[in-house]
Amino acid sequence: MPFPDNGNIDQFLDEIGRTPLLTAAEEITLGTSVRMSQSPEATPAQKRAGKRAKDRMIKANLRLVVTVSRKYLHRQLGQLEFGDLVQEGSIGLNRAVEKFDPELGYKFSTYAYWWIRQSISRAIDQTSATIRVPTSMNLVLAKLNQLPQGLNDEQICELLEVSDTQLKNLRHAFVAKRIASLDMKLGADRDGSTLTELLCDEQSTLNYDEFQWEAVKRSLGDQAKIALNNDQELLRRNVVDEQSLQSIANEIGISRERVRQKVDRAKKHLATIMIEHRDLVA
Structure with missing residues (x-):
């Protein structure tokens, strides 16, 4: 099944809606087959079976990717469209299938949810700012934003377990994330004016009598x-x-x-x- 672009998303949603969900027993069987195919001693037949099992697990759980993607659609500044979020979430789903261990006893959807969310979150972090900030620094920035107000630098460094120099770098990164491109489209659907179009030209003159x-x-x-x-x-x-x-x-x-x-x-x-x-x- 092809992953969606933003032009055929409706067809993609219709296709995954017709794919049946997996039972708990099927998840264990398919997950075991995938793990066996990853073994260095796996036979060609086991590798082929593992690939088929992996494809089936991905197709059966794409609805979970769509659900998580919808939650993130309005939590960003519009830099990623819905189809982009689904594709990023599908990368996380693929990784979840590869890492899933049926012997641990938990449901695959519970395990895959965190991989999907992580993949989408990282994609948003990488595209949300004009100046890219490393993912590891984004995680620390999130902790910094959650700290209570009124703390001094020494207390912040102690809570975040960073040095004074690292705290300065974090603050520089916070400023960099807030820099916006003048070509950024405004509006929820990214079809509005750009920031450049809204800037006032102080040297221009307007003849109100001739204005249309x-x-x-x-x-x-x-x-x-x-x-x-x-x-x-x-x-x-x-x-x-x-x-x-x-x-x-x-x-x-x-x-x-x-x-x-x-x-x-x-x-x-x-x-x-x-x-x-x-x-x-x-």
Whole structure:
């Protein structure tokens, strides 16, 4: 099964949804086969069997990769798209299959979760800053951010088990991680303006008499139409305002079926959010 790029993610999700999950007995059997194939004394037949077992374990657990990737999708600044997160998580899953020892008695999904999360976290760390900071230093930075306020340098060094010089380097790394590229796209979907486009040119002059106000008015009007056609707005009008689908369709100039599709899509999106945050609304 090919890993997804950001263009065919829906097809990928559909394919892994049809792959059956493994039972506990199957995990033990397949995991044992993978470990036997890694032995220096493994026969060619055992290596082939181990490769088939590894492929089956990966395919059966790709849904776990998708679940973890979704949790990290909104915990970053948008530097990695969903397909990228899934690919990084799949690398961790591959490593988990190779290291899994069925004789220890724990479920494979429990073991694989940490490998998947580690792989995604490291990928985010490596791409989140313009100046790359080593992963080992990122781990110490995370501990530094969790320390209580008001500690002096001596207390911080003692708690983190670092020297004064290392603490200075950590603070330099913290500053480096906060440097942003002027070409970075803004917005949750990375389709907004760049930082460069928002910088003010202090030497430029604007003739307000010749400014194209009509073009601005047309643009604002277009944006208002887009807002009216937004899925969430249509859902609000249909459910909260109790406006019929046909009435909404007549008002914004699209078919009733199209309105129904957009309302259904908004409902599914809302349901997904509620499921991901069910611990907060329970």
